[in-house]
Amino acid sequence: MSDSRVIPVPSSSPPSQSLVNALSRALSRREAKSARRRLTVLPQETVDFSSNDFLSLGTSPAYRGRFMTHLKNAPDSFPFAKELERFVADFHQAPTALLFNSGFDANVGVLSSVPQPGDVILYDELIHASAHEGMRLSRAGKRIMFPHSSAAGLRDALQTQINEDPSVRNGTKNVFIVVESIYSMDGDVAPIRDFIQVVDDLLPHQNGYFMVDEAHSTGVFGPRGAGVVQELGVQDRMFIRVHTFGKALASHGAVVLCGQETKDYLINYARSLIYTTALGFPFLASIRTAYELLANGETESLQVRVQELIRHLHTRLHSLRADQSVLFEVDHFPTSPIFSLRTSKPRQLAAFCQRNGFIIRAIMPPTIPEGKERVRVCLHSGNTEAEIEGLVQTIQSWLDQCELRSANL
Structure with a gap:
């Protein structure tokens, strides 16, 4: 004779939220320190000064x-x-x-x-x-x-x-x-x-x-x-x-x-x-x-082109005018495609450039040590002198606005 007894199933209860709450608190702490990362996609109409595609092979x-x-x-x-x-x-x-x-x-x-x-x-x-x-x-x-x-x-x-x-x-x-x-x-x-x-x-x-x-x-x-x-x-x-x-x-x-x-x-x-x-x-x-x-030597011209653009951006960035009230320094090794723009407001500078169509990124702790915050600019062989000029003018505009706000305080 078969056993037809029904075995009761314990009533289900919602899972504990303690772990989710802990994760949320950790993210909130990073948000408070302006250090929270988010995955983003570059809009097609913007100029890339952020990726590590130094030879522009990604679009070759x-x-x-x-x-x-x-x-x-x-x-x-x-x-x-x-x-x-x-x-x-x-x-x-x-x-x-x-x-x-x-x-x-x-x-x-x-x-x-x-x-x-x-x-x-x-x-x-x-x-x-x-x-x-x-x-x-x-x-x-x-x-x-x-x-x-x-x-x-x-x-x-x-x-x-x-x-x-x-x-x-x-x-x-x-x-x-x-x-x-x-x-x-x-x-x-x-x-x-x-x-x-x-x-x-x-x-x-x-x-x-x-x-x-x-x-x-x-x-x-x-x-x-x-x-x-x-x-x-x-x-x-x-x-x-x-x-x-x-x-x-x-x-x-x-x-x-x-x-x-x-x-x-x-x-x-x-x-x-x-x-x-x-x-x-x-x-x-x-x-x-x-x-x-x-x-095959097919990228040598791209190496040469990158160095030409590096020299151009190096010169233009060092011509920027920043008031003493604005912390802004250009840190660059002469032949490197990576430029560091040191400022106390890296997120604001990056956001301003992005709104104007130039993608650069703020680099914050824990990626770098506290006090070393900066905006990172990367050059690629596919960039142009006109794009560099646009980026430099945009940075100068941001510096001018910072100076004006400081003067009005």
């Missing part, structure tokens, strides 16, 4: 045509990926290369796995958040910051470790020096040669290893866009280089350039590589497209 017919050809002739992804790694390694004059899904994944994978227990990491104070995340997961014994782009600061930090730890001094403990070649917010170029000299002076047992993130130099600096390291000719001194594809190369993903043993080690121990899906063929095809344009 040559790039698009070559990319479509690769898509139409799609082979199996795995052989294509292996050949792409070889092609990229050869272009960058590296022993080998390993593809990652993003620069974030690459930096996390390298720094979380390569430093061995007890090793020392010395890092520039302005390195990317992904490097910090990798170091947080690292087994390294010490993680020590040195002042931004300061060879003297690196020397002091390294000398302190040598004095405190005989294993560093005698070469049985590794020291990793983590820097970027071009910094994303300030746009300045690291003094890599000076850093190499410090390591040569203090670590004669050759237990110092450089890890350089070249995300913002790829495509823009160096021979055919190969980066700052190759521009300096010091690629043989770099233990690991990371190049990303989502900026000047208008693609997706990243590559770690290293020796074969290091590549094999990462394949076995880098969790951000092992426990994720590999890049799909469309992404591999876009990377191949970009590197073929670089290798």
Whole structure:
């Protein structure tokens, strides 16, 4: 005889709102500090001075045509990926290369796995958040910051470790020096040669290893866009280089350039590589497209054009007139496509420019330290002198309005 009893179901109650309320409070705190982020789409009629598409490949017919050809002739992804790694390694004059899904994944994978227990990491104070995340997961014994782009600061930090730890001094403990070649917010170029000299002076047992993130130099600096390291000719001194594809190369993903043993080690121990899906063929095809344009010299004219525009904007921004009552400073490394406009009212300046059709972004904490707020301006080969003139005139108009309001107080 079947059991026909009805088992009562507990009455449902609405889920607790405590978590949602906590998330809302966190967002409100960021809103109060003018630090809340929102995803936005650029209106088509505006001028882009914000993205990292430095070579304007994202709108290039040559790039698009070559990319479509690769898509139409799609082979199996795995052989294509292996050949792409070889092609990229050869272009960058590296022993080998390993593809990652993003620069974030690459930096996390390298720094979380390569430093061995007890090793020392010395890092520039302005390195990317992904490097910090990798170091947080690292087994390294010490993680020590040195002042931004300061060879003297690196020397002091390294000398302190040598004095405190005989294993560093005698070469049985590794020291990793983590820097970027071009910094994303300030746009300045690291003094890599000076850093190499410090390591040569203090670590004669050759237990110092450089890890350089070249995300913002790829495509823009160096021979055919190969980066700052190759521009300096010091690629043989770099233990690991990371190049990303989502900026000047208008693609997706990243590559770690290293020796074969290091590549094999990462394949076995880098969790951000092992426990994720590999890049799909469309992404591999876009990377191949970009590197073929670089290798064939087809982007050299774009590099030249960017430098022409950089010089023009540099001159025009330094001609701006700002009253002493208005905090406004132009911070720019002469050959960089990234400009920082320091002001106490970055959101207001950015909003004013956006209303006038020029997209620039305010950069606020926690992306940068407190007191370093600025507006970030990025140049692209597709920008024009007329667009630059319009942007500069708009900034001058905002400065004039600020001065007028100050005078009326």
